[in-house]
Amino acid sequence: MTEMFSNLALGFGVVFTWQNLLLCFIGCMVGTLVGVLPGVGPIATIAMLMPLTFKFEPVGALIMLAGIYYGAQYGGSTTAILVNIPGEATSVVTVLDGHQMAKQGRAGAALGIAAIGSFFAGSVATLFIAALALPLTKLALFFGPTEYFSLMLMGLVFALVLASGSILRAVVMILLGVLLSTVGTDGETGHDRMTFGITSLSDGFDFAVLAMGLFGIAEVMRNLDNVETRDVVKGSIGNLLPTAAEMKASFAPILRGTFLGSILGILPGNGAVLGPFASYSVEKRMAKDPSRFGKGAIEGVAGPEAANNAGAQTSFIPLLTLGIPPNAVMALMVGAMTIHGIIPGPTVMTKNPKLFWGMIASMWIGNLMLLIINLPLVGMWVRLLKVPYRLMFPAILMFCCIGIYSVNNQYQDVLAIALFGLVGYGFIKFGFEPAPLLLGFVLGKLMEEKLRQALTLSRGDLSVFVTHPISLVLLLIAAALLTMALSSGMAKKREEVFTE
Amino acid sequence: MKLPRLLLAALGLAFACQVGAQSKYPERPVTMIVPFAAGGPTDVVARIVGEHMSRTLGQQIVVENVAGAGGTTGITRGAQASADGYTIMMGHMGTHGAAPALYPGLKYDPAKDFEPIGLAAGTPILIVARKNHPATDLKSFIEWLKTNGDKVNMAHAGVGSVSHSTGVLFNSVVGVKPTFITYKGTGPALNDLMAGTVDFMTDQIVNVAPQVQGKTVKAFAIATATRSPALADVPTTKEGGLNGYEVSAWNAVFAPKGTPKEIVAKLTDALDKALDDEGTRKRLLDLGGVIPEKSGRGGAALQTLVVSEVARWTPVLKGSGDAK
Numbered sequence: 067m068t069e070m071f072s073n074l075a076l077g078f079g080v081v082f083t084w085q086n087l088l089l090c091f092i093g094c095m096v097g098t099l100v101g102v103l104p105g106v107g108p109i110a111t112i113a114m115l116m117p118l119t120f121k122f123e124p125v126g127a128l129i130m131l132a133g134i135y136y137g138a139q140y141g142g143s144t145t146a147i148l149v150n151i152p153g154e155a156t157s158v159v160t161v162l163d164g165h166q167m168a169k170q171g172r173a174g175a176a177l178g179i180a181a182i183g184s185f186f187a188g189s190v191a192t193l194f195i196a197a198l199a200l201p202l203t204k205l206a207l208f209f210g211p212t213e214y215f216s217l218m219l220m221g222l223v224f225a226l227v228l229a230s231g232s233i234l235r236a237v238v239m240i241l242l243g244v245l246l247s248t249v250g251t252d253g254e255t256g257h258d259r260m261t262f263g264i265t266s267l268s269d270g271f272d273f274a275v276l277a278m279g280l281f282g283i284a285e286v287m288r289n290l291d292n293v294e295t296r297d298v299v300k301g302s303i304g305n306l307l308p309t310a311a312e313m314k315a316s317f318a319p320i321l322r323g324t325f326l327g328s329i330l331g332i333l334p335g336n337g338a339v340l341g342p343f344a345s346y347s348v349e350k351r352m353a354k355d356p357s358r359f360g361k362g363a364i365e366g367v368a369g370p371e372a373a374n375n376a377g378a379q380t381s382f383i384p385l386l387t388l389g390i391p392p393n394a395v396m397a398l399m400v401g402a403m404t405i406h407g408i409i410p411g412p413t414v415m416t417k418n419p420k421l422f423w424g425m426i427a428s429m430w431i432g433n434l435m436l437l438i439i440n441l442p443l444v445g446m447w448v449r450l451l452k453v454p455y456r457l458m459f460p461a462i463l464m465f466c467c468i469g470i471y472s473v474n475n476q477y478q479d480v481l482a483i484a485l486f487g488l489v490g491y492g493f494i495k496f497g498f499e500p501a502p503l504l505l506g507f508v509l510g511k512l513m514e515e516k517l518r519q520a521l522t523l524s525r526g527d528l529s530v531f532v533t534h535p536i537s538l539v540l541l542l543i544a545a546a547l548l549t550m551a552l553s554s555g556m557a558k559k560r561e562e563v564f565t566e
Numbered sequence: 567m568k569l570p571r572l573l574l575a576a577l578g579l580a581f582a583c584q585v586g587a588q589s590k591y592p593e594r595p596v597t598m599i600v601p602f603a604a605g606g607p608t609d610v611v612a613r614i615v616g617e618h619m620s621r622t623l624g625q626q627i628v629v630e631n632v633a634g635a636g637g638t639t640g641i642t643r644g645a646q647a648s649a650d651g652y653t654i655m656m657g658h659m660g661t662h663g664a665a666p667a668l669y670p671g672l673k674y675d676p677a678k679d680f681e682p683i684g685l686a687a688g689t690p691i692l693i694v695a696r697k698n699h700p701a702t703d704l705k706s707f708i709e710w711l712k713t714n715g716d717k718v719n720m721a722h723a724g725v726g727s728v729s730h731s732t733g734v735l736f737n738s739v740v741g742v743k744p745t746f747i748t749y750k751g752t753g754p755a756l757n758d759l760m761a762g763t764v765d766f767m768t769d770q771i772v773n774v775a776p777q778v779q780g781k782t783v784k785a786f787a788i789a790t791a792t793r794s795p796a797l798a799d800v801p802t803t804k805e806g807g808l809n810g811y812e813v814s815a816w817n818a819v820f821a822p823k824g825t826p827k828e829i830v831a832k833l834t835d836a837l838d839k840a841l842d843d844e845g846t847r848k849r850l851l852d853l854g855g856v857i858p859e860k861s862g863r864g865g866a867a868l869q870t871l872v873v874s875e876v877a878r879w880t881p882v883l884k885g886s887g888d889a890k
Contacts, residue, residue, distance in 0.1 A: 113604035113631060120617060207761040251635065254748045256668060256725035265642075269634040388760065389776045390753045394603070397753070401605025404772065405613055407852045411776020475632050519747050523719060523763065 070196050073419070077196075077427030080420050086126050090428050093130035094435045097137020101144065102447075103465050104151040104282055107274065108138035110472040112398050116405065124406035125421050129428040131402050132382070135395050136188065136429065139378045140436050143180045143371055144447055147173060149462060151282040155273055155508050156374045158501050159342040161281060163359060163366030170362050173448045174306040179316050179364055180371040181440045182308070187324040187372035188433030191379040194328050195426050199383050199415075206384055209333055211519035212530050216540035217337070218513040223547045224343045225505040233551065236502045239493075243506025244513070246271055253515060266478040274473050276507060279486020280493070280500040282466050286459050287491045306445050312364050319349050319369030327373030331380030331392075338377030338393065339508055342370035351550070379429055385410050386422060591651055591829050592625040598819075599647075599655040601640025603633045607689055607772045607853075611817045612656040614849045615686050618840035623832070636726030637661040638669055641820075645674040649822040651829035654683065658817045663875030664731045667883035676876055680820040681830050682868035684837045687855040688814035691732045691789040692800065694774050695766040696759055697782055704786045704806030707766075711742045718744035721755040721764040728815045729755070729769040732789070735882050736768050739811045759783055770815045771796060771854035789813045796854035814856060818868050834864055 081087065100111045112131050119127035139156070146157040147164035160180065167176040209217070225240050226233060249260045250270025261267035308316065326348065327341035349365045350356045359366050384390045389411030391397040403410050408418060415422045470479045493500055524530040532538050600612045609631065616627040632640035637660050644655035662676040674680075693704070701707035711718055720737070722730040729752060737743060747764050749755035752773045758764050760782045771788065775796055778785040787806045788794055803811045819837055821830055840846050841857055850857055861867065
């Protein structure tokens with residue numbers, strides 16, 4: 067314990083220089099900005115800014131780049147809440163209740179609770195990393211392909227809980243998502259699958275393309291259906307910050323979200339993606355009246371946002387202690403570190419203690435800065451909603467196009483968001499929700515990979531999934547969740563029958 | 567009559583401009599296509615080398631990451647770009663050596679569709695195994711591989727990746743057929759290697775050196791002629807008694823076919839200066855990279871390398887993806 071505090075003291079000592087504080091601030095500002103712009107994600111930004119950091123000390127450079135990453139998580143929730151576009155897989159859930167709250171004139175409360183929840187989660191996650199970084203890395207090594215597959219299967223069951231409408235429709239959307247994830251080159255044989263000979267499909271669909279098309283473009287089209295009656299914030303904007311009652315309702319979800327996000331963020335293989343989904347389904351399960359979810363429940367914003375930010379931070383653990391980047395942004399951080407002559411791995415902590423603890427300390431400072439940057443901005447963002455839609459939608463469309471082009475530098479992606487926009491519009495018209503599709507898409511890729519690895523390792527023996535204890539436990543949880551989801555689905559149906 | 571004369575004049579003017587442009591090249595930033603995601607080994611080499619080349623050229627070299635299909639998406643785009651010296655690309659062992667064997671529909675010929683600028687840096691290949699592996703050196707490891715046949719699990723980062731190609735070559739040189747476990751990228755493969763779920767893999771030193779130093783994986787040999795200063799304890803394959811397995815994931819700069827000779831010469835010179843610069847060298851060496859000697863630099867040497875690499879990989883890799 068004393069060691070932890072002396073380590074943190076070392077870290078804060080590193081951060082508290084004018085240069086590093088300034089770099090941290092710039093990182094957070096830039097991060098918030100790119101997070102708010104739909105599509106311009108942290109990946110493109112960090113890639114673009116990486117050369118600029120050549121001149122800095124490695125610590126300062128990494129503090130800034132890390133700031134961009136978690137700053138973007140903050141900013142991303144703003145776009146999710148205000149314009150219904152999830153910039154990243156982790157903000158898909160925020161869209162569900164956050165945008166509903168905005169439509170009811172409670173945008174300020176949604177943004178406020180997202181900022182407060184994120185700050186709390188960020189602070190706890192900093193301590194969490196400081197105290198448990200080393201022992202927790204062992205957890206990552208317990209997760210082989212078998213355990214991973216079961217974890218992802220559990221994730222798909224979470225997707226069912228997400229659905230506010232019919233279970234059957236959610237299942238259809240999840241399966242469609244899994245199906246879309248199989249498009250592209252087969253990893254094991256190198257053959258193209260379902261690409262119809264189109265070269266740009268050989269790497270499959272990009273998450274950003276799907277998300278922006280299905281949510282962003284489709285939402286714009288839906289709004290254009292009835293511009294006059296667009297229901298976002300007409301007269302009063304409402305409170306800029308959450309009320310005492312809302313804070314009270316959010317307290318426990320934030321705690322639970324922080325816990326779930328911190329744990330899942332450590333898992334390599336992008337476990338952080340599951341954090342917000344897990345938090346949402348837990349909150350929906352625990353709520354007295356689950357039917358409020360999807361209609362603007364503040365718990366549905368508070369918990370997942372906390373989980374999101376906690377996971378964003380703990381996902382640095384596998385990078386800094388094992389040298390394994392758990393997601394694309396972290397892979398980029400590896401590049402940034404190697405350019406500065408630091409190769410992330412088990413030796414970073416002993417060889418560069420100042421860098422390691424400096425980065426961790428900077429996360430807490432960064433979170434504090436984000437809170438200070440974001441809370442006063444809430445009012446400004448909310449006012450943005452008053453901009454007439456005929457001015458706003460061309461801007462949204464333009465940013466979507468620029469953003470998506472910046473991801474892979476391919477014009478085909480811009481065409482693809484238009485196509486998925488049409489598809490998404492169809493979904494809305496026929497009453498299908500796109501969120502389960504996205505989760506199916508994200509998890510489908512990982513599931514296929516892990517399933518094939520697990521079965522190759524066991525030489526085709528399916529029983530490994532129940533003989534590995536962790537895998538068995540995860541499968542049992544999934545089965546229990548599924549039973550609950552189905553039974554409540556049945557109950558809902560009966561209710562509908564009775565009301566008719 | 568008036569129009570054609572005007573056209574002719576315009577053409578002449580355009581031509582004059584072009585000649586002028588060549589002698590003044592570069593007048594605007596140069597795009598360097600890196601056919602992999604930002605942050606990977608090729609990207610890092612491109613950015614380190616590109617930074618110094620920018621200083622020599624007096625114009626910024628902007629890295630554009632166009633990832634996909636084992637790097638061939640980006641290189642295809644580069645090969646088709648206008649040959650004015652403002653688009654160059656960082657190719658590597660895969661895109662200009664292994665790709666013809668792996669991608670039957672490849673839209674470029676590595677040896678014919680480019681103006682070679684020069685070799686930038688190579689990263690040697692390491693043979694690494696789980697840390698609790700019973701073998702003590704390369705010899706006993708190969709014994710073990712032979713005794714255990716297809717019970718052995720070899721990890722690789724996907725068909726077309728460096729770890730896949732070099733792994734296939736290793737197996738064919740040693741004469742073993744382990745079971746392949748396919749991952750997407752080195753990270754997850756390394757995770758399972760550290761956990762002991764898979765037995766071994768071959769990969770670039772920059773990806774695995776920290777784990778070797780941290781003793782979370784075991785390195786049996788490095789596939790170069792001499793040991794690497796970054797991992798001085800690790801013997802070479804030859805020292806370990808294995809001949810015919812010297813392989814490095816080289817990175818080299820190319821321009822599209824037809825780029826004016828003058829511009830190619832300027833770029834070759836800028837690359838050469840970068841590779842002589844102390845700071846740049848140190849950065850590359852810290853990564854475990856190998857910097858080409860004077861004799862290995864320039865377009866002619868690179869052209870020879872490309873031809874020999876295509877000849878080397880094609881028989882080994884042909885159909886390797888679906889051979890299982």
